[in-house]
Amino acid sequence: MNTFTTMEIKQSIFADNDQDAERLRQELKQEKTFLLNLMSSPGAGKTTTLTQTIAALQDEFRIGIMEADIDSDVDARAISKTGAKVIQLHTGGMCHLDADMARQGIRGLGTKDIDLAILENVGNLVCPAEFDTGAVKNAMILSVPEGDDKPLKYPLMFQVCDVLLINKMDVLEYFDFDLEACKERAKKLNPDISVIPISAKTGEGIGAWADWLRQEVKRWCAGE
């Protein structure tokens, strides 16, 4: 039996997504709900990272998760086991979410009892980077097996994110991945990006990531 709702998300009717995203952010500010947009390639570890994030912060914040997928509810099932509120969004083949789609999800989740809402975007390093979802902050995960050259190849994603989590640090020794080179490439594209190496599997670095997110959520909910 599923403990979550599945919503079919409709394509947006708004011509100006940037304007609509700004409007959603203002709504969220009034509702004192922080929205994080989490992006990555398929299989970089978004759902496992979310499970760890929920465990680290669920005593401090009321957390709600939106799982966006083209199909399936694999991730929503995994998240529902954590006890956090979760909703599955089906994008009907769409390769990204925009602000209106994020709003549909937010309304489905409800903001009244939620301090921290996290949108797990569709696994894709290209299209989601082009659409402001109305999130307060954008986070991305790059996993070690994907390679340290990804900032060179998908620059926009690294430019729009506030924080870069480098995941699967537990397998670093089995891959040709130069952590410093990767950081340098990301910082060259986006000097303000925070880079936090983690392993969602072992828990390495999750404390530093939770610290970053805690500070941002508190600041937003305090109206700063």
Added chain:
Amino acid sequence: MNTFTTMEIKQSIFADNDQDAERLRQELKQEKTFLLNLMSSPGAGKTTTLTQTIAALQDEFRIGIMEADIDSDVDARAISKTGAKVIQLHTGGMCHLDADMARQGIRGLGTKDIDLAILENVGNLVCPAEFDTGAVKNAMILSVPEGDDKPLKYPLMFQVCDVLLINKMDVLEYFDFDLEACKERAKKLNPDISVIPISAKTGEGIGAWADWLRQEVKRWCAGE
């Protein structure tokens, strides 16, 4: 000094991509050039697999590679070291290639001296699956670290491919990846898909993959 050309690919003018793809396939048939469309997530190992493929088949076929990227020429540089003919295609932010874009690449590469042309599509499991490039066959790479649940989450990609290469088999023991479950999920979506486990790093399985591709190229060039 670069030993390859970089082309800026323009957006297509054709309304009906399926029709245009069929037209491109007919042109390729007359020119006795086989076009393979290779797709995967970012970092699944397309370029390393291509390097191995070239090494395995370059004594038998004249090979030309088209490297499609949003930005950078990292992959074209790597491929140019193999001695194969290579051209870098810049998509100007586009998340996929369609038939007209593939044709622009093919014309840039030239078919006169090419038996086997391979298009390395943009790293993306979503959008490239929706556009027929005019290729004779579609191949995809799923790498072990991405997880065995990907057929459930990106079904269309598995449905449109003729062959699935499961890459990074050399690190199988460090990941929770069930090879049989993955195969079963792919076959459920697409009973005709060939599944070949490989390691582009160690060379494991490259022989079986080269056998598959050799047979397809020979058949096409013989006009079958």
